[in-house]
Amino acid sequence: xxxxxxxxxxxxxxxxxxxxxxxxxxxxxxxxxxxxxxxxxxxxxxxxxxxxxxxxxxxxxxxxxxxxxxxxxxxxxxxxxxxxxxxxxxxxxxxxxxxxxxxxxxxxxxxxxxxxxxxxxxxxxxxxxxxxxxxxxxxxxxxxxxxxxxxxxxxxxxxxxxxxxxxxxxxxxxxxxxxxxxxxxxxxxxxxxxxxxxxxxxxxxxxxxxxxxxxxxxxxxxxxxxxxxxxxxxxxxxxxxxxxxxxxxxxxxxxxxxxxxxxxxxxxxxxxxxxxxxxxxxxxxxxxxxxxxxxxxxxxxxxxxxxxxxxxxxxxxxxxxxxxxxxxxxxxxxxxxxxxxxxxxxxxxxxxxxxxxxxxxxxxxxxxxxxxxxxxxxxxxxxxxxxxx
Ligand code: PMP
Ligand code: GLN
Numbered sequence: 417x418x419x420x421x422x423x424x425x426x427x428x429x430x431x432x433x434x435x436x437x438x439x440x441x442x443x444x445x446x447x448x449x450x451x452x453x454x455x456x457x458x459x460x461x462x463x464x465x466x467x468x469x470x471x472x473x474x475x476x477x478x479x480x481x482x483x484x485x486x487x488x489x490x491x492x493x494x495x496x497x498x499x500x501x502x503x504x505x506x507x508x509x510x511x512x513x514x515x516x517x518x519x520x521x522x523x524x525x526x527x528x529x530x531x532x533x534x535x536x537x538x539x540x541x542x543x544x545x546x547x548x549x550x551x552x553x554x555x556x557x558x559x560x561x562x563x564x565x566x567x568x569x570x571x572x573x574x575x576x577x578x579x580x581x582x583x584x585x586x587x588x589x590x591x592x593x594x595x596x597x598x599x600x601x602x603x604x605x606x607x608x609x610x611x612x613x614x615x616x617x618x619x620x621x622x623x624x625x626x627x628x629x630x631x632x633x634x635x636x637x638x639x640x641x642x643x644x645x646x647x648x649x650x651x652x653x654x655x656x657x658x659x660x661x662x663x664x665x666x667x668x669x670x671x672x673x674x675x676x677x678x679x680x681x682x683x684x685x686x687x688x689x690x691x692x693x694x695x696x697x698x699x700x701x702x703x704x705x706x707x708x709x710x711x712x713x714x715x716x717x718x719x720x721x722x723x724x725x726x727x728x729x730x731x732x733x734x735x736x737x738x739x740x741x742x743x744x745x746x747x748x749x750x751x752x753x754x755x756x757x758x759x760x761x762x763x764x765x766x767x768x769x770x771x772x773x774x775x776x777x778x779x780x781x782x783x784x785x786x787x788x789x790x791x792x793x794x795x796x797x798x799x800x801x802x803x804x805x
Contacts, residue, residue, distance in 0.1 A: 425547045433769045446757035447795040450765045454786040458654035466691035478686045482510025489693040506667040512684040513659035514648040519545040520677040521616045526551035530581035537770030565594045576611045588621035591782040593731020605636040615643040620651045626711040627732040649692040658688045717785040720796030725803035735786040749781045760798040
């Protein structure tokens with residue numbers, strides 16, 4: 417028997433909280449508002465296009481950077497929505513979800529010991545990808561303030577130093593639902609320029625901004641040439657299982673990411689790629705309808721959670737809401753979430769696992785609202801039992 421086969425840098429990482437909590441939901445039959453996946457399918461035009469692609473024999477390795485029609489559709493989407501121009505040949509790369517794009521970008525650009533500035537709570541794969549690269553994360557803490565989250569600009573400035581290589585920015589932000597303000601983006605851009613850092617922006621929730629507008633960091637002065645922009649079909653088109661993501665950026669950065677990506681998965685999702693191209697070309701009403709529907713769900717779940725006694729931190733974007741368990745007598749989110757199925761038949765995710773400063777997130781948990789209304793209502797009805805008990 418081989419003892420301890422896992423490399424030391426991966427030992428701090430156990431099973432992801434999403435897998436743990438979804439397994440708990442399956443085991444207990446609880447309503448699963450933990451892992452963020454929708455319980456309805458994406459646009460029928462997209463689904464039909466995938467079926468057609470399989471029937472038409474588009475089932476072998478696609479080209480390394482992605483099929484031309486999808487790269488063209490990604491570039492057109494960037495131009496139409498965000499006014500950003502990317503050449504589909506060389507400045508656009510299709511990846512196995514945003515997760516692979518993030519990993520490949522970090523592995524491609526960080527030497528061992530390089531530092532990556534990010535905001536915590538951070539999406540779990542950030543910490544693992546940084547560790548795999550032998551790099552060091554420099555988290556800046558987002559703290560509850562005025563019903564949302566903010567950070568201390570001095571803390572951000574202090575996180576930058578001579579070893580800073582990347583800044584990893586996720587806006588709209590999972591799990592907090594924060595949409596970074598114009599002022600905050602300007603500060604981040606200024607620090608990238610001052611320290612000659614590359615920005616890796618995770619914009620998978622680009623179409624889920626309820627209050628205000630999505631502003632890509634790449635659009636700020638001087639940033640296009642030093643930003644690797646990442647998104648995914650999983651969120652915008654409710655097909656998280658397809659794992660079709662993409663990277664846009666200047667050719668030198670995209671080709672660095674491709675160099676690594678080709679040895680991770682080589683290529684991916686042959687029949688889904690033409691289908692995502694169809695989806696990206698849907699009329700604007702699809703995108704606004706999707707956002708409006710999720711805004712209603714946000715309002716529905718936020719009201720329900722407040723009613724059930726939680727302290728609600730209302731998200732400006734994404735399909736997640738974080739809540740403070742203190743008013744319900746909770747003091748530790750992990751404990752609270754592990755016992756929640758038994759107490760009332762609901763699953764949520766403790767957000768402390770996304771912090772280095774665990775104390776900052778100890779009392780916060782996350783609920784996903786990308787679910788049918790009746791599922792949200794049922795979850796709320798069950799959660800109400802907590803304050804009645
Ligand atoms: N980044 C963030 C912020 C996410 O919430 C997710 C979850 N889907 C991902 C990346 C991963 O996206 P994908 O499923 O396309 O790999
Ligand atoms: N992005 C999803 C979430 O935050 C889950 C993705 C995963 O399970 N890795 O819930």
